[in-house]
Amino acid sequence: MIGRSVGITGIGAYVPERVLTNAELERMVETSDEWIRTRTGIQERRIAAPTEATSDLAVPAARQALAAAGIEPEALDVVITATMTPDRLWPSAASTIQGRLGATRAAAFDVNAACSGFVYALALGTHMVGTGFAHKVLIIGADAVSKFLDWTDRNICVLFGDGAGAVVLEPVEEGEEGMVSFFLGSDGARGETMYLPAGGSRRPPSHETLDQGLHAPLMDGYQTFEFATFAIMDAIERVLKKTPYRIEDVDLIVPHQANIRIIKTAARWLNVPTERFSITIDRYGNTVAASIPLCLYEEVHAGRLKKGDLVLLTSFGAGLTWAGALLRWTYEPASSSRPSSG
Amino acid sequence: MSDVFVRFRQMVAAVRGIDEDRITPESRLVEDLEADSIDIVELMLDAEREFGINIEKQEAQSLRTVGEIVSFIEARLAEQSTSS
Amino acid sequence: MKLRTVGITGIGAHVPEQILSNADLEQRHHVSDQWIRRRTGVVERRICTREQATSDLAVPAARQALAAAGLRPEEVQFIITATMTPDHLWPSAGSTIQGRLGAVNAGACDLNAACSGFVYALAVGTQLVRSGLYDNVLVIGADVISKFVDWTDPKTYLFGDGAGAVVLQPIADREEGLIDFMLGSDGSRGDILQLPAGGSRRPSSHETLDQGLHRPVMDGYDTFEFAATAVMDSIEKVLARTSYSIEDVDLIVPHQANQRLFRPVAKWLGISVDKFFVNIERYGNTVAASVPIGLYEAVHRKRLKKGDLVVLTAFGAGLTWAGAVLRWTYSPNDGHEILHP
Structure with a gap:
């Protein structure tokens, strides 16, 4: 990349208070804790309250990221929110968040690349800072997919949870490296795999x-798994290829x-121990x-x-x-804490 | 005729595309001069720029005649000159 | 290394065939052509068929922009679609468009900043080319708001459907570009x-x-x-x-x-x-x-x-x-x- 080095200088995360366990799901649909755990690795998930929408999860995560970076909301130039479940079709969730943060100088827009949205938004934000167009950019990944779930569809409703994570991007010293390389891919021809x-x-409507x-979402489980294992490997390979790193x-x-099974498959194929993977799906x-930002947050605060x-991020x-x-981590927390929760 | 009236009458004539003689302090913007809501926003923004004052939507919508608006602008200008 | 200069090297646009004129609205909803014209300046607008969605307008606009730039779909590296009326909440309209163009080497996402979306997307796309990340970026603005409009509400008679697209590429510094x-x-x-x-x-x-x-x-x-x-x-x-x-x-x-x-x-x-x-x-x-x-x-x-x-x-x-x-x-x-x- 031509231009300035850009790094993450603050991070925050937020999950709703309400925990939905597999045991509770057993009472809602025909499923079992054991089936969910062995098939997906999930033990519990957080579910937004009836009054909570995506921006309500994003705002506390964003505030925490700003505090971690030690910057005031008015200092932000851009707020990018990666989401596929915005509060409304218009205005964007990002504008709503920008207004509630009091980031009065900031531009705001949503990016939709579904589960890859955070990495996409990170790439866009990095280049906005890298060229000098912007100096302080807030990147949020936030979704409240529970609002769209059919709670009688046992194959899908058990998989998802709600949450938000946010990072601040700023120029860093060249020696710190920061963001090293990105790969962004799309295969719209297979869009109906999940939609x-x-x-x-x-x-x-x-x-x-x-x-x-x-x-309610539709998902072809077999094709999804096949795609996910290909994609995780492909993204890692392509990102590393552009760099001197292995x-x-x-x-x-x-x-x-x-x-969890996608992650374990990738670990096996890459010949990397699963301990070097971040796992919060449980x-x-x-x-x-x-x-991804939720994982980054937890890893930082777990030391x-x-x-x-x-x-290496892959989605x-x-x-x-x-x-x-691929990025060189550039943030150090002042004190350790757990992700905030309502 | 006050200076504010003369200047505001020019604005109304330009926005509505009518002769200044048709405009008196008693003229009602909507009923007599056939201004619609967009004309009114334009006039208020014009007045804000011309006189360096701020007019809220509620205030704008409560004023019906040219004379009422002129008095409102004059009062705002007087407030500003005493407070500064 | 120096940041690159970026310019628009191709452009395309597409609107649906079906015209909805003020006269049509006058007949159906008892609102006068004169009233709509005076309020908004709109005389007619293009409206999608029942079957069409945002990506259907975006694809022909994008093809035209690529042809104008002399670019094959597989040479496109990134597609940003500015829209607030995507076909689906997921996948993005951008991915659907990428698939239908056969832009097999491109990443794709949607950007939502409503009516400002195209200029926002242009700003973002420009940085991606300026920094050297990509050489060929497609920026699309496309919306089918008619699907969300209540045609019995005269306030919404100003809307229509359409799509436009531009190609961004590095150009010579003296050309200035964006x-x-x-x-x-x-x-x-x-x-x-x-x-x-x-x-x-x-x-x-x-x-x-x-x-x-x-x-x-x-x-x-x-x-x-x-x-x-x-x-x-x-x-x-x-x-x-x-x-x-x-x-x-x-x-x-x-x-x-x-x-x-x-x-x-x-x-x-x-x-x-x-x-x-x-x-x-x-x-x-x-x-x-x-x-x-x-x-x-x-x-x-x-x-x-x-x-x-x-x-x-x-x-x-x-x-x-x-x-x-x-x-x-x-x-x-x-x-x-x-x-x-």
């Missing part, structure tokens, strides 16, 4: 689309948290665009991610999209 | 232009439909006041970031929200209203598509020539507003026609 049929301009159950140099791999499920570490999701990023 | 941008947002006033239901705040349900919460809300007074202020602010701020002043500008291509905006803004800027390119009478407000459709028509109607200094200005839900200053770098080959003669 939400109605609610957009293809099938706007109507009593018919509701009666036909078209407002997989052995990487201190921590942070994959999108969709299914507690949060698949939180869509929030999953497993330290300034100077080489980190995949609806679109289809997949993405990867 | 010079600078300003991007603004004021989420604290977001409620004056919104679609209340259908997202995570109020997911679609029979109740939200019965309550009419899937129709655009807009407060006329607040919206016009915001729009007029936003056009001024974006033009003044973006020019202040460059060495140019308003007198240097050959053409302003604004978001086509309402014909009535341009006279007061021209008056305040001290310029002729003819500096604004206006085509709202034929397409209405096409949301994120209006600026690229405006550029496309300006080029093909010979109002915009290579070397001209252009200002783009847009504003909309968010609230958001945006401005761009660019030296126009594209001239069409023979055989390219205006959108709908």
Whole structure:
């Protein structure tokens, strides 16, 4: 990349208070704790309250990231929110968040690349800072996919959770490296592998689309798994290829948290011990665009991610999209704490 | 005729595309001069720029005649000159 | 290494065939053509068929932009689609478009900044090329707002459907190209232009439909006041970031929200209203598509020539507003026609 070096200088995360355990799900649909755990690795997930929308999860995560970076909301130039479940189709969730943060000087927009959204937004934000167009950019990954779930569809409703994570991007010293390389991919030809049929301009909401159950996600489990394992490997390979680094140099791999079995398969294929992968799926499920920043936050505060570490992010999701990023970690927390929760 | 009236009458004439003689302090913007809501926003923004004052939507919507608006602007200008 | 200069090297636009004229609305809903014209300046607008969605308009616009730039789909490296009416909440319209173009080597995402989306996407895409990350980026503005409009509400008669697309590539420094941008947002006033239901705040349900919460809300007074202020602010701020002043500008291509905006803004800027390119009478407000459709028509109607200094200005839900200053770098080959003669 030509231009300035850019790094993460603050991080925050937020999950809703309400915990939904597998035991509770057993009482809601025909499933079992054992089935969910062995098939997905999920033990519990957080679910937004009826009054909570995506921006309500994002704002506390964003505040925490700003505090960690030691900057005031008015200092921000841009707020980018990666989400596929914005509060409304318009205005964007990012504008709502920008208003509530009091980031009065900041531009704001949403990015939608589904579960890859956070890495996509990180790439866009990095280049906005790298060229000098912006100096302080807030990148948020936030989704409240629970609002769209069919709680009688036992194959899908058990997989997801709600959450938000946020990072601050700023110029860093060249020697600190910061963001090293990105890969962003898409295969729209296979878009129907996972999608939400109605609610957009293809099938706007109507009593018919509701009666036909078209407002809940569809997902082809087999194709999804096949794509995810390909994508995780492909993104890692492509991101490393542009750099002098090899997989052995990487201190921590942070994959999108969709299914523990995808992560274990990737670990085996890469010949990397699973200990070098960040795993939070047991507690949060698949939180869509929030999953990677949520992992980063937890790793930092568990002392497993330290300034100077080489980190590889890899994600995949609806679109289809997949993405990867290699970065030298540039943030150190003042004191350790758990992710905030309502 | 006050200076504010003369200047405001010019603005109304330009925005509505009508002769200044048609405009008196008693003229009602909507009923007599056929201004619609967009004309009114334009006039208020014009007045804000011309006189360096701020007019809130509620205030704008409560004023019906040219004379009422002129008095409102004059009062705002008087407030500003005493407070500064 | 030095940052690169970036320019628009191809442009395309597409609108649906079906025309909805004021006369049609007059017949169906007892609103006069004269009233709509006076309020908005719109005479007719294009409306999608029942089957069409945003990506269906975007794909032909994108193909045309690629052809104009002499680029094959597989050479495209990134696609940003500015839209607030994507086909689906997921996947993004951007991915669907990428798949249908056969742009097999491109990443793709949607960007939502409502009517300011295209200028926002242009700003983002420019940085991706400027930094050397990509050489060929496709920026699309496309919306099918007709699917969300209540045609019994005269306030919404200003809308229409459409799509526009441009190709961004590195160019020679002396050509200037995309010079600078300003991007603004004021989420604290977001409620004056919104679609209340259908997202995570109020997911679609029979109740939200019965309550009419899937129709655009807009407060006329607040919206016009915001729009007029936003056009001024974006033009003044973006020019202040460059060495140019308003007198240097050959053409302003604004978001086509309402014909009535341009006279007061021209008056305040001290310029002729003819500096604004206006085509709202034929397409209405096409949301994120209006600026690229405006550029496309300006080029093909010979109002915009290579070397001209252009200002783009847009504003909309968010609230958001945006401005761009660019030296126009594209001239069409023979055989390219205006959108709908």
